[in-house]
Amino acid sequence: MYFSSSPLGVALASTLLAAVAQAQTYQRFGTCPTLGCVIPPDQQDFLAGQYFDIRVEIHAPINGSEATNGVPDENFSLTIAKAGGRAKTVSEYFESEEPELETWDFSYYEDLFAEDADTPSVVNVASKAWRRVALYEPGDYVATLTYNGTEQTVAHWHVRDIEHVRKTKNVLLFIGDGMTTNMITAARLIGHKSINGRYQSTMAMDKFPVLGHQMTHSIDTFITDSANSATALYSGHKSTVNALGVYADTSPDPFDDPKFESVAEIFHRMYGGHIGLVSTAFIADATPAAFTAHTRDRGEYGAVIDSMIHGTINYTWTNWDGPDVIFGGGAENFCSPEVGGETYMDLDYYQIFADAGYNLVYNATALEATPSDEKTLGIFSVGNMAKWLDRNVYKDNLNGNEAAPNCEGGDANNQPGLKEMTLKAIDILNSRAGDKGWFIMSEAASVDKMMHVLDYDRALGELLELDDTIKHSIEHLKELDVFKETLILVTADHGHGFDVFGSVDTHYLKAQDNDRDKRRAVGQYEKSGHSQYINTGELRYSDSNFPSNWDPRYTLAQGFGANPDRVEDYQVNKDGPRVPATNITGFDEDDYFANPEDSPNGGGITYNGTLPVSADQGVHSLTDVTVFAMGPCQELFGGVYNSIDVFFKMAECLGLSDVPDKGHGGHGHGWGGKGKGRNWGKVGGDGKGYEHYGEGKPRYGGKGGWNQGGRKREFKKRNGYH
Amino acid sequence: MYFSSSPLGVALASTLLAAVAQAQTYQRFGTCPTLGCVIPPDQQDFLAGQYFDIRVEIHAPINGSEATNGVPDENFSLTIAKAGGRAKTVSEYFESEEPELETWDFSYYEDLFAEDADTPSVVNVASKAWRRVALYEPGDYVATLTYNGTEQTVAHWHVRDIEHVRKTKNVLLFIGDGMTTNMITAARLIGHKSINGRYQSTMAMDKFPVLGHQMTHSIDTFITDSANSATALYSGHKSTVNALGVYADTSPDPFDDPKFESVAEIFHRMYGGHIGLVSTAFIADATPAAFTAHTRDRGEYGAVIDSMIHGTINYTWTNWDGPDVIFGGGAENFCSPEVGGETYMDLDYYQIFADAGYNLVYNATALEATPSDEKTLGIFSVGNMAKWLDRNVYKDNLNGNEAAPNCEGGDANNQPGLKEMTLKAIDILNSRAGDKGWFIMSEAASVDKMMHVLDYDRALGELLELDDTIKHSIEHLKELDVFKETLILVTADHGHGFDVFGSVDTHYLKAQDNDRDKRRAVGQYEKSGHSQYINTGELRYSDSNFPSNWDPRYTLAQGFGANPDRVEDYQVNKDGPRVPATNITGFDEDDYFANPEDSPNGGGITYNGTLPVSADQGVHSLTDVTVFAMGPCQELFGGVYNSIDVFFKMAECLGLSDVPDKGHGGHGHGWGGKGKGRNWGKVGGDGKGYEHYGEGKPRYGGKGGWNQGGRKREFKKRNGYH
Known part of the structure; x- marks a missing residue:
């Protein structure tokens, strides 16, 4: 517009090729x-x-x-x-x-x-x-x-020279996927009342005694996805975008990449520790998947689900007999293909879990009623679970979702929230684990998923639900008298470049007839005012801290550095999650424009995006994310460290460091104790009877497309979420 | 573009007026x-x-x-x-x-x-x-x-029930103005080398043992400026945008608003503690000003400077005899009006400081040579000081700055950096304070100032300079053998909604001929790559961690939710700080557009802003900011708290809580001790001989414009920075 660019084109390209070995973004390996x-x-x-x-x-x-x-x-x-x-x-x-x-x-x-x-x-x-x-x-x-x-x-x-002393019986790990300090601050603003600069209540996270920051970057790029960031948190090894529990190699087979053990696998192997996985995502998604899956391609959802119950079967690996609890969405990776399931080997995984002794539940009512002494698989929807805002405020949006977990096209309109799933998981793990202890991961997945689609209201709703879950989990651990032997962690796997920069007078915005005038509705500094989300309106959610009015006149001016073309009206999307960008008829399918339907309240401002036009949503950001710690070993988690250190600190606290004995009689520390022989540095020589030894049959031998030469793989994407 | 707006206009306005008492952004008070x-x-x-x-x-x-x-x-x-x-x-x-x-x-x-x-x-x-x-x-x-x-x-x-026990002799408080976790992460990326996901060195801040988050909001709005956020940090009282050391009232007089004492004033009053103020801003700017100034209007720069040496003279207040050190820019508030100074009462403040026994220095050479046993005023430029990037890399930009601190129009091309100023301040305070102890505030002001103008490179350069200053200050405290009796804090006063979301292939960007194609140059996730700032190039800065190449082919895709119209070429601005938006001839002076000169490297992408068109720069954001703590009382600073708590924690550590004796013999704790009588709850009755008592003569009695009715004040702005 104001500049003249110099189209250097092919001539520039060819002169540059000599230097591309140093190019940092397009890597050979x-x-x-x-x-x-x-x-x-x-x-x-x-x-x-x-x-x-x-x-x-x-x-x-x-x-x-x-x-x-x-x-x-x-x-x-x-x-x-x-x-x-x-x-x-x-x-x-x-x-x-x-x-x-x-x-x-x-x-x-x-x-x-x-x-x-x-x-x-x-x-x-x-x-x-x-x-x-x-x-x-x-x-x-x-x-x-x-x-x-x-x-x-x-x-x-x-x-690492980490002492083999177990200091905690249990670990309760909360992950707010994509959650940053900026988002926690915004959630506090809309969920908690303030009088003259003093909050009358604060977040459960705010009450944690120890705070850390962890660096989320990948092993080979500075922006991570959720697969390799979860891998780093669980295994102490950073990896590559889309990889779960492995270092990426360049081979076409997505299952032969070099693996490493996760905290869940080690804990289960060393102590018989019990595992629980809870997520509001489809349960084959990266954050729950990274505990048991070992694959270059997070998109192999069927195989991910299989790994949850069978572990790694194509190579010699840690024995595994399934978590006590799996709660989440993603019915499509369990249902029989006859009803549209997309499962590993076209099998019925509901049946496989049932045959393995799992109790199966499919809705909130059944979850509440189910006994606490059985292994339980709870799958509550096809795809990602419904959002807090739709389950609690705009409830009509659940009608017609056709997400019933039997995959038969009915609605999933009786879904539990993260709180209900997590409290039940604690009950089950606590009753089943005995002295062995448990490890539960509870993920607020849609903080990330809703930030991706710039649906700030739903994202903050998910974050407040996570916080509410943390609050009630702490209370429940105290009721069960296991609070003092449970390390509670809250962290994230990466950020989104979100922040709030003022308020928006949505009435004024709508009343203007051009984008430049509309921008005047943004109130900065002394005109940012108070939050109207909590001070007015009639919505009440039992004893919890959520906005009482999601649709005030004065909303938040908020946003992103990274975004597709979009229309901002800065108001809640009452009809369900936002779709910020769409294809326009007549253009390429990878050429996204602001969604003309994305200003349901009328009068939004149109912005061009900062991302490639092939992006239909926002992307992850660089920022360090927070670690909140409470309980045994909390002191390990202060300060600034790398994401991999979260694994090493958890491992230290759980006593997972299998260092040689120093002449004082074996590893009888902590809960459950243990005694075993070990040959240092020897393949498979730990004296236990593993079912699988030696090179097993590759699980995915000749699957179409994977054994062909060339690395231009098409990784499966689900709604394009990372 | 894709929507039709509904211009409701005056009809809507009138129906809304009945409800505006609840309006949150335009407040009566x-x-x-x-x-x-x-x-x-x-x-x-x-x-x-x-x-x-x-x-x-x-x-x-x-x-x-x-x-x-x-x-x-x-x-x-x-x-x-x-x-x-x-x-x-x-x-x-x-x-x-x-x-x-x-x-x-x-x-x-x-x-x-x-x-x-x-x-x-x-x-x-x-x-x-x-x-x-x-x-x-x-x-x-x-x-x-x-x-x-x-x-x-x-x-x-x-x-607050805080024990009167002094636990630290000294406090060294670093403030990265506007600095967020996101920026620290980005600075680490460009300043520190990483191999396979492991940093080979880390930030000095990363090594602090204790981490906290503080909430920055104002007393009456959720977005703060630097005046009232500094006030909260130093005094434990949140205030209103533009207010320093006072609660805002509605009167027209900017000097009669209700005051409260700052940590510097209390420390000096109770212990005779010595104070040092260091900033890369003009020294009358909000962050240094908030220690001694008590005014509704941060724009009263002349009066702010007067308060630094004379304290509050218009009302009975804490006795004050000036800091030992004042280092920064802002010569215009010292120089005689004859050479263009804009000073309080048109006086020559260089002369006033000299008369009060201050040693005066005006450039880096003199600063280095100046003795460490005298009170010292060092003013090194008109306005804000030069940026690290210009002082160290693009040095020609200092030529022609006409910022010589004598205000006579010469260049200030021998300016010290934050490190040189802070190390000298430590020397002076340490030699002068004796057993009384000292409190130094050292501000990296232009993290904020350069983020305001979206000049990410300069902002991150300032942040790295701050980190380098912290590193060398810790070493220096150890050399002086006072490290163990010095509480070191690093925090910020507010954020900017900045983050990095990928890399940019600047060659590719320039070679495309339209904005949509240019956006393809942004590399997300697996295409974000490594930082090229540190791996290539030849620049070396002694033993410190700064980029070795500020102008690599692959730069950072970074940005803001809050911005004016702008052109992004994602390359360093080699000619000096960025000017993102300008007036266009023929439009109002408050109608800013993307600066046509703001893509000096050619080929940038034009974006419309998210702020009112009257904004020519970015604005502050909501996010909690980090507190890093090391030294005595460090354990007080973990977790999440309000900005005012930073004051209470510092006050606790310095033993400033003047609670009644509990029958064990006075307040002889800590360094320097003290003994005094006190009448609880009595005006001015603390038994000390104050120079000023009773209602003094208002300093600014009949100044034009201020005693007129009406509150539509024009607060002075300097470059519009907050």
Whole structure:
């Protein structure tokens, strides 16, 4: 408009290609800047005794900026040495057989110019993988890959020196998906009354004694998705966007990527600890999935559900016999294909869970009535569960949702909320776990999902529901007399760049006839005023802190750095979750414009987006997110740290560090105790009888599309949510 | 564009007027929803012994939605009672004379419709003020105003029960103005190298053991400015936008509003503690000003500077003899008017400070060489000081700035940074304070100022300079062997709704010829990549963590919910701070458009703003901000609390709570000790010889414009920064 741009086009593109090896956003392989790749890569930390896989890849690009002769060296070797010790080959070190050589190829674009020109770079790969190894002795290790004769890639690994003392019996981990400090502040404003600058009540989170910040970035990019951020929180290993419980490799198979154990797997293996998974998302979604799934592709929802009950069956791995509780949405990954289910191996997973002894419940009434001494699967809707705002205020929106969990097209209009699910989960876990203790993850998934679609009201409603759930969970733990032996954590997996910057006089906004005049409705600073959400109106929700008026004249001026084209009327969307951007007839399906239906109250302001036009919603942001801690070990969680440290701190508190005994008689600490033999540094040699040993049959052997060369995978997306 | 708006216009406006008493953004008087007003208002907390003023106002609107007969009741009475005690008149309670009745009128608009129609509501006021009182006994108090016969307004006050034990000798308080967690995360990304998801170094802030969040909102609006947020941090009393060290009243005089004592004033009064003020802003700006200034109008810069050396001279107040150190910009409020100074009473404040024994320095070289045993005033530029990025990378921008601190039009091209100023301040305070201890406030002011103009690079540069200053200050305190007796705090006064949501391929962006195609340059999630700021380039800044390349191909996709019209090219502004929006010839001066010069690198994307078109820059946001704490009392600063609690925690740590003795022999605790007599609850009766007693001569008696009726004040703005 005010500038003249210089279309440099193809000429610029070609001169740039020479430099794209340094390009940071289009990566050949994010964890490997050289042609010899060790996974786990450099700078990784491990919990003592935590199982993991090792993979080596040798890359031979056949074209592009790093072109070689295209023949990857197959005579590479990998050695491992503990600091000060002798280097041994990896097979020698772990007393395992030398694995078979694997080969494949993949392709990628070096930058956007290359993508526009459709000139992919193709890479041939030679690889080996060592499965289920573990390091027990704390300290530094060096893994050295030698290839192409004298080329070397060195990976520094570190086993943390964490004492094996169990300090908590239980862990209750709340995750507000996508929840930032900014959102907590906004939720407090609309949910709690303030008089002359003093809140008359505050959030349950505000009352936690210890506060930390954790860094959410991926291993290879600075913006994460929920799959690899959940992986980091649960396993102490950062990974790549879309990966669950594995480091990404470049192979086409989404199930052969190098795995590492999650806190749930270790806790269950070491202590027989009981696990509960609760989410308002479809339950195969990333945040619940990352406890048991080990796949490069979070979109393999059917396999994710299978992993929840069977664990990892295609390779030797931790034994697993299913959580005590799974509560959430996502019926489509359980229902028989006859009624439209999209399940693993086309099986009926309701039947599989029932056959495994699970009690099945499908609505809020049944959930409340169900006994607390049985393993329970509660699936309450197809897809993501209904939002707090629709369940409690705009209830008509549940009619016609066709989300009944039997997948037969009826409505799911009797869904529980996060609070009801979590309190029941606590009851069940507490009655079943006995001295072994329990670990429950409870996720407010739609903070994220509603922020993605810029539906600030619903997102803040979900956040307030999470806070209400926390409040009632604490009370319930006290009633059950287990509060003092339960570590309670509240955190998030990443942020969205949301904040509130004033108020909006929605009456004035509507009364103006052009966008520039409408903007005057935004009240800044001294004109931002008080919150009208809590001071007026008639809505009351028992004893809880929620807005009493979701549709006041003066609303919040709020928003995002990251957004698609949109129309902002800054009023609640009474008809259900917002759809900010849509395709316009006659344009490409990846060319989104502001949704003309997205100002149901009339008179919104139209904005062009900051994201690629292929984006129909907002995206995640960089910001560190908060960790609130209360209970045993709370003192570990103060200050600023990396997301992986949340895992190490939880593991420390649960006594999961399997360090060698120091001559004082085994690991009898904490709840439940244990005694076992162990061979340090030996594959599978922990003296327990594992059902699966050695390389099992790949679960997804020849599935169409996956074994083809080329890396331009189409990861499945569900509503495009990350 | 896609919607049809309904211009309801005047008809809607008139129907709405009946309801505007509930309107939250256009307030008659924010702390007083009724017609009888007590200040301090309901819900206020006090430190025991903290001086404050009381004001009562009776309002009689003559028109508008609350119209009365227009005659305010002059026979009102105010009583005070301690919980369980007998109510006494305020004059009786504090053994003071009954003050004289004051009257005035003011006007305001009830909402935007009224402002458009220029139909102000006018209010007649009757008022009394009781000056410099204090409450000493911890507990609850009730102030009851009776007016119009039987109408009552009740204010609940609370004196916190804080032990009088001094736990720290010194306090070093860093303020990153406008700094949020999101910005710290972004600064870490561009200033610290990461390998496979592990930072190889981290921020100094990241190493603080204790983390808290504080709520920044005003007493009467949810978005604050820096004046009243600094007031809350320093004094434990939230106030109104633009107010420093006072509760706002409605009178036209900006110097008669009810005051309260700041932490610096109390510390200096009780212990003779030494004070240092350091800022990269003009030093009369809000954050340094709020320690000594007591005015409704932060724009009274000359008077602010006078308060720094003389304290409050128009009313009985705490004795004050000036900080040991004042370092910053803002020469214009010191220079003689003969060379363009804008000073209090047209005096030469350089001369006044010199006469008071201050050593004066004007540039970085002189600062370094100046002795550490003298009171020192260092003023290094007209206006705000140069930014780190311009001082260190784009140094040519300092040429021609005409900011020489003698105000004679030369360049200020030898300015120190925040680090140099803060380390020298520590030296001076430490050598001068002896056993009395010191309190230094060091402000990175231009985090805020550069975020206001959407100059993300400069803002993050300032943040990294702050972090570097913290790092070196900790080292220096250790060298001086006072680290263990110094509480170090890092916090902010408010946020800006900033976050990073991806990377930008600036080459690709420039090569496209329309805005929609340009947006494809934004890399989300797996395409966000690594930071290129730290991995490439040649810039090196001694031992510190700053970007080595400020102008990489792949930059950050970042931004704001709140912004004026703008052009984003997502590249560093090499010519100096960004000017995002300008007037366009032929339009109103309050009608801002994207600055056509604001894409110096070419090819930016044009966005319409989210703020009123009168905004030429971004605005503050709601988010809670971080408190980092290290040192004595650090444990007080964990968790989530209100901004005022920062004051109470500092006061607790410094032993400033003047609670009655409990029979064990006076207040001899901590460093320096003290012994004094005190009459609880008595005006001015603390047994010390104050220079000023009784109602002094109003400093600004008949200044033009201020004693006229009407409240539509034009507060002075400097570059429009908040």
